[in-house]
Amino acid sequence: QKEVEQDPGPLSVPEGAIVSLNCTYSNSAFQYFMWYRQYSRKGPELLMYTYSSGNKEDGRFTAQVDKSSKYISLFIRDSQPSDSATYLCAMSGGYNKLIFGAGTRLAVHP
Amino acid sequence: ETGVTQSPTHLIKTRGQQVTLRCSSQSGHNTVSWYQQALGQGPQFIFQYYREEENGRGNFPPRFSGLQFPNYSSELNVNALELDDSALYLCASSSSLQTGQGARGYTFGSGTRLTVV
Numbered sequence: 426q427k428e429v430e431q432d433p434g435p436l437s438v439p440e441g442a443i444v445s446l447n448c449t450y451s452n453s454a455f456q457y458f459m460w461y462r463q464y465s466r467k468g469p470e471l472l473m474y475t476y477s478s479g480n481k482e483d484g485r486f487t488a489q490v491d492k493s494s495k496y497i498s499l500f501i502r503d504s505q506p507s508d509s510a511t512y513l514c515a516m517s518g519g520y521n522k523l524i525f526g527a528g529t530r531l532a533v534h535p
Numbered sequence: 536e537t538g539v540t541q542s543p544t545h546l547i548k549t550r551g552q553q554v555t556l557r558c559s560s561q562s563g564h565n566t567v568s569w570y571q572q573a574l575g576q577g578p579q580f581i582f583q584y585y586r587e588e589e590n591g592r593g594n595f596p597p598r599f600s601g602l603q604f605p606n607y608s609s610e611l612n613v614n615a616l617e618l619d620d621s622a623l624y625l626c627a628s629s630s631s632l633q634t635g636q637g638a639r640g641y642t643f644g645s646g647t648r649l650t651v652v
Contacts (some may be wrong), residue, residue, distance in 0.1 A: 433575065468539070468625050468643030469578065513577050521568065521591040523641070525577030 428452050431514055431526025433481045440535050444501040448514035448526045451495065455516040458490050460499045461527065472512075473499060490507075504533045539628050540642035547650045553614045557649045558626030560607040566590070567609040568641070569601060570625040578625055583608055613649075621651045 431448045438444055446460075456477055461469035473488035475481050475497075481488045487500040497516075501508055514526040540559040548554050560567055566585045570578035580593035584603035598614040607628070613620055627641040 429577075431577070466645065468627075470643070471641065481623065515577075521566075521576075521583040522580045522593065523570075525579070527577050532566045 426451065427527075428524050429514065429516060429526045432529055433527050435530040435532060437532045437534065438504055440504060440505050440533055441507060442533070444504050444531060446499040446501075446512050446514075446531070446535075448497050448516075449495055450464050450516060450524075451496070451522075452516075452518065453495070454490075454518040456459070457517040458488070458497050459515045459517075459523070460486075460488055461513040461515055461525075463513060465510075469513055486500075504531075506533050506535050509533050536574045539626055539642050541624075541626050541644035541647050543647060544645070545648045545650075547652060548616050550616055550618060550651055552616050553612065554616060556613075556624050556626075556648060556649070557612045558609045558611070558628075558644060560609070560628035561642045564628035564630050564640075564642070565607050566628045566629045567603055567607065568629070569609070570627065571595075572623040572625055572646070574622070581611070616651045618651050621649060623648050 429450045449493045458475045459475040462472050463469045475488050475490050478490050478492045485502045489498040509532050511528040511530050515523045542557045568583040569581040572578040581595050582592040583590045587603045600612045602610045623646040625646045626644045629640040
């Protein structure tokens with residue numbers, strides 16, 4: 426079993442829809458939770474960072490962490506075609522190593 | 536301020552050969568991490584370098600090795616290439632202060648796509 430599970434999709438939604446992306450994990454030592462966006466032929470770009478449990482909002486993006494259920498989510502409101510990318514969840518117990526999910530491919534249609 | 540630069544962008548090698556990939560850190564960053572991203576998968580941690588020393592290693596065999604130079608740039612070397620080594624190799628730089636926050640401050644390069652035939 427992988428430490429981090431993420432549905433690879435693809436997920437296809439119309440412009441303006443609310444998108445929900447999720448990951449589950451098994452390692453209770455994880456304290457830092459991140460969402461990265463990766464466009465084709467590019468490296469991952471940090472979207473959201475959360476320490477421990479709770480919610481964090483940044484513009485159209487909301488990240489939620491539920492450590493009791495070992496479940497994290499990313500919500501995208503009013504989705505745009507420019508949001509079409511692969512979304513990677515990542516987590517860490519502290520220092521030097523990030524554990525990534527497999528990534529969910531999102532396509533937002535005009 | 537420049538970002539993380541990786542070279543080359545694409546590379547084709549034959550099984551059994553050796554390859555060297557290069558990474559220039561973002562200005563002000565002193566820590567470099569390397570990740571391997573197979574097609575359709577998330578990145579996997581190979582190792583990290585800080586002050587020219589290896590500072591953590593993932594589940595990769597010894598034929599994956601690295602170097603960090605005094606200017607914080609880095610190289611990833613892979614010997615005896617195997618077909619399964621075909622992947623996107625990502626370099627990420629960060630400052631040592633941010634690394635302790637769960638790699639919050641990572642800046643990734645665009646990667647080197649390696650194809651082994």
